[in-house]
Amino acid sequence: MAKQASQEKHQKHNRQVDAEKQPILSHLMALRSVLIVSLGAVAVGFLIAYYAFLTPLMNFITKPITDRGIVIIYTAVSEALTTQLKVSLMAGVVLASPVIFYKLWSFFKPALYEHEIAIFRTLFFVALFLFLLGVVFCYFFVYGLAVDFFLVAGEDLATPMLSIDKYVGFQFSFLLPFGVAFELPVAIYIAASMGWTNYAKLAKTRRYVLLGLAVIAAILTPPDVVSQIMLLIPMYLLFELGIQVSRFVKPRRRNEEEKESSGQALPQEGASS
Numbered sequence: 001m002a003k004q005a006s007q008e009k010h011q012k013h014n015r016q017v018d019a020e021k022q023p024i025l026s027h028l029m030a031l032r033s034v035l036i037v038s039l040g041a042v043a044v045g046f047l048i049a050y051y052a053f054l055t056p057l058m059n060f061i062t063k064p065i066t067d068r069g070i071v072i073i074y075t076a077v078s079e080a081l082t083t084q085l086k087v088s089l090m091a092g093v094v095l096a097s098p099v100i101f102y103k104l105w106s107f108f109k110p111a112l113y114e115h116e117i118a119i120f121r122t123l124f125f126v127a128l129f130l131f132l133l134g135v136v137f138c139y140f141f142v143y144g145l146a147v148d149f150f151l152v153a154g155e156d157l158a159t160p161m162l163s164i165d166k167y168v169g170f171q172f173s174f175l176l177p178f179g180v181a182f183e184l185p186v187a188i189y190i191a192a193s194m195g196w197t198n199y200a201k202l203a204k205t206r207r208y209v210l211l212g213l214a215v216i217a218a219i220l221t222p223p224d225v226v227s228q229i230m231l232l233i234p235m236y237l238l239f240e241l242g243i244q245v246s247r248f249v250k251p252r253r254r255n256e257e258e259k260e261s262s263g264q265a266l267p268q269e270g271a272s273s
Contacts, residue, residue: 034103041099045092054088061087061171064147065162074164083165090172127186130238134182135175137234143174145227177220181235188242195251202243209239 049057062072074080093100101124109117151160191197202209213235214228221227 030107034107037103038096038100041096042089042092045095046088047092048095049091050084050088053091054084057087057091058084061168062164064144064171065167068147068151070151070160070162072162072164072167076165079163079165083168086165087168123186123189127183130182130186131179134179137182138175138178138231142178142221142227142230143171145224145230146174146221149224149227174220178231181216181220181231182238184235184238185242185245188239189245189249192246192249193251197246198249198251199243199246202246206243210236213239 059066065072074083105121105124112120154160188197188202192199214232217228217232217235221231
């Protein structure tokens with residue numbers, strides 16, 4: 001009898017352990033699906049970019065330099081090819097981004113309330129729009145000024161002979177921070193919704209934020225006043241937009257407390273492939 005009771009207790013313990021492992025395994029399987037599908041989509045996007053429109057893409061990237069009569073060179077045997085592969089990979093990620101975002105959304109969606117699903121869906125498109133707006137704004141209004149500044153600064157010293165790999169790296173490192181900087185309203189919304197800040201706190205820090213944004217603009221742009229101001233102005237306007245948005249944000253913690261008091265069930269974390 002004692003041996004049978006021990007066996008039943010052991011079996012019960014094993015069932016409990018298996019039940020605890022199932023949610024973890026389901027999440028890992030869903031994450032595995034996200035990774036496999038995303039990598040596959042990037043691979044397809046890479047092939048499309050490399051074989052379908054690599055030449056016009058490279059022409060567009062090098063246009064700010066070639067329009068100024070500067071010839072771009074490569075200084076290593078494999079440099080031109082590796083640069084084309086890098087650009088194709090970046091373009092492939094852009095082409096695959098709808099699939100990647102969809103899989104990520106399907107993974108996180110079960111952990112959200114119904115009203116949060118609509119909010120975060122809207123927030124995603126706003127964030128994507130602001131990122132693209134920042135990159136486009138930089139390319140057409142700031143990047144040309146930066147190129148002119150550097151070329152003029154060195155024209156009496158040496159003849160410009162730009163390496164394609166270093167030029168592409170410089171361009172992307174210049175454009176991407178603008179896209180990230182334009183996400184300021186989204187960052188403020190998230191911080192306010194998590195209860196980390198609110199309208200009153202943000203309104204009191206205007207002067208300090210302006211100073212911080214001026215420092216960021218000075219870091220992200222060449223050391224000339226025009227390009228720094230052209231980044232500072234939209235960033236500060238976006239900060240003001242974020243402040244106004246924070247007026248209407250209800251912190252998530254307060255929402256959870258209200259739902260618990262009303263008897264509404266909290267969302268169950270899960271995963272879907």
